[in-house]
Amino acid sequence: MGSEPTDLILSAASRKYWVPYANAPEYKGRLLEILRFEKPDLVHFQNDLEIYHASLLRDEIVETGVKIFMPSHETIDACVHKYKSWQKFKAAGIKVPENILIHNEEDLRRAFDTLGKQQGNIWLRASSIGGGGKGALPTSSFEFAKAWIDHYKGWGDFVAAEMLTKDTVTWLSIWREGELIVAQGRARQGWTHGSRAVSGITGVTKVGVTFSSPELDRIAESTIRAVDPKPHGIYGVDLAYDAEGVPNPTEINISRFFTTILFFTEAGLNMPEIFANLALFGERPRLEKVRSP
Structure with missing residues (x-):
């Protein structure tokens, strides 16, 4: 389901549903109508606006018999409002701009x-x-x-x-009731159509490469625990390097995968599958390492 008809046209799904934007009054009724009709085992959202508003409806979603796998609404609220999350990072003693x-x-x-x-x-x-x-x-x-x-x-x-450097990384992770299930770093080499944005940032990675470092693991985990003492669901920490070469967290993309998640799957780490199996069956992946497997 989606709010943009052109996106639905491009989808390979066998059944597609248009829904209003999540902040529209009609969204709630349309979402619950679809869930009652389709009766999916699990519903997952991939857009900050929808994640926030659907989170407010979580009790009514669960009443339809559909599972969700999301952090608390307090955590979602802090992460989708960047100044709130920055305050929590700083209060935890994490180096931030x-x-x-x-x-x-x-x-x-x-x-x-x-x-x-x-x-x-x-x-x-x-x-x-x-x-x-x-x-x-x-x-x-x-x-x-x-x-x-x-x-x-x-x-x-x-x-x-404060301005940081153009070097950025994302640490994408899945948690269950405070336990880290899997995490993988990604370095970004440019933004798609970045030259068309005044900031150079479009939100869509041009080239991503797998990346790992103990320093990144430590800072990213501390960043997540600064907003949620018992993480549950998907947490994607965006970090930019400062002039001293230290990655500074700038935000947490909460309860969703980034747009280039397929390249992790192609490289051998299928995080959406891990997420679904964990949410539906409590099934943990068999991995030699939890961090950057």
């Missing part, structure tokens, strides 16, 4: 004076629900930044951050 929530022009000037004093640039992005680098902008211009926030009507939502 300094952030300032931009309520007004005074906050924006303070961001340039403090966060931009080293490189001249600051990094702007929306804190609210949305993927694909929503509202992301690197800039050294106060006037451009102000116009950007005006355009998005983003006062009180946009966050300014």
Whole structure:
């Protein structure tokens, strides 16, 4: 099921259902109608907006007889709102770029004076629900930044951050009631159609390669436990390297796989299959290593 008819046309599914966007009043009734009719064993969502709103309906979903495998709504709320998760990372003592929530022009000037004093640039992005680098902008211009926030009507939502390097990794993991089941790192080598975005970020990886390091494992696990003491479901930690070569967490993509997950499967690690077997049957994979198997 999906909210974009063109996406449904491209799907190879034998039955396809259009649903309204998850923040529409009609979404709840349409979702529950489909679940009652199809009676799937498990329902999984792959979009931050839908994950957030479906999470609010979890009790009614389960009442239809359909299983879900999601973190708590408190965890989902913290992760889809980037400033909330940043606060939790920082409180846990994890190295993160300094952030300032931009309520007004005074906050924006303070961001340039403090966060931009080293490189001249600051990094702007929306804190609210949305993927694909929503509202992301690197800039050294106060006037451009102000116009950007005006355009998005983003006062009180946009966050300014210190600039990190372009080197990024993602640590994708599946957990069950606090136990790490499997985790694999991925280094990103560019963004698809990145030249068409002002920020250079589109949310769709151009080339991904498997990657592992003990440092990445340690930081990513600490990042996840900073938002959830008993992780349950899918947690994808996005990290960017700072000038000192330390990966800094920037967000957790919660309760979903990234768009290039198929290349892990082709390489021999089928994480969606592991997720489904774990959710439906409590079946753990037979792996020599849990981290970067």
